[in-house]
Amino acid sequence: MNDRQSWMGAFSEVLGKFSKKTHEFETMSLAGTLPVSESWSEKEIEEQKPVTRYIRNILKNYSENIDESGTYDHISGNIKHLRTDFKAKIRTEDLDAIIQELHPTPAVCGMPKEFCKESIQKLEKFPRELYAGYIKIETEDTVHYFVNLRCAKLYQNAVHVFVGGGITAQSNPEKEWTETELKSEAVVKNLVVL
Numbered sequence: 001m002n003d004r005q006s007w008m009g010a011f012s013e014v015l016g017k018f019s020k021k022t023h024e025f026e027t028m029s030l031a032g033t034l035p036v037s038e039s040w041s042e043k044e045i046e047e048q049k050p051v052t053r054y055i056r057n058i059l060k061n062y063s064e065n066i067d068e069s070g071t072y073d074h075i076s077g078n079i080k081h082l083r084t085d086f087k088a089k090i091r092t093e094d095l096d097a098i099i100q101e102l103h104p105t106p107a108v109c110g111m112p113k114e115f116c117k118e119s120i121q122k123l124e125k126f127p128r129e130l131y132a133g134y135i136k137i138e139t140e141d142t143v144h145y146f147v148n149l150r151c152a153k154l155y156q157n158a159v160h161v162f163v164g165g166g167i168t169a170q171s172n173p174e175k176e177w178t179e180t181e182l183k184s185e186a187v188v189k190n191l192v193v194l
């Protein structure tokens with residue numbers, strides 16, 4: 001980010017939201033993707049479950065009362081995801097540790113986390129740079145953490161778009177590719193050539 005390069009993002013997966021007043025912490029399990037008009041299959045349902053389990057297992061080390069919603073559709077432009085929300089009262093001093101444990105979530109890294117992280121570093125051909133990292137925004141009352149998905153690096157006369165997808169044993173390569181194209185619209189549709 002300088003006068004020749006910049007980044008933009010067009011997605012709002014919340015890694016964490018903390019209220020300094022109530023000490024309530026909120027996060028979400030978000031995975032599985034389909035065009036809005038299609039119906040969920042076992043593949044997407046099974047893809048989102050480990051993300052939900054992962055979050056639940058982390059939060060239970062920090063709070064006795066965890067409020068977990070049912071799973072519902074999160075619509076994002078032309079596509080939808082499966083989403084489950086979590087709310088828990090936590091101690092302010094645990095906030096950083098929780099964020100470090102949640103990040104990177106299975107939706108962007110995979111499971112088991114350390115094995116997948118090392119494998120991605122070894123095998124992935126393109127550097128992620130700021131993609132799949134998180135953005136922290138702190139105000140007087142809240143601290144918000146957003147996962148930086150569906151983003152772009154802007155050069156003076158070019159754009160580099162970053163998108164990805166969760167791969168499972170049931171994934172079909174062509175469908176995963178189409179999914180990344182649909183996801184990229186969140187950014188591409190907002191770019192205008194002057």
Ligand SMILES: C=C(O[C@H]1C=CC=C(C(=O)O)[C@@H]1O)C(=O)O
Pocket residue numbers: 013030031032033081106107108149150162163164165166167183
């Ligand atoms: C990795 C991305 O999306 C994640 C979040 C929701 C659904 C996903 C999926 O269905 O693959 C991904 O896990 C991305 O947009 O780059």
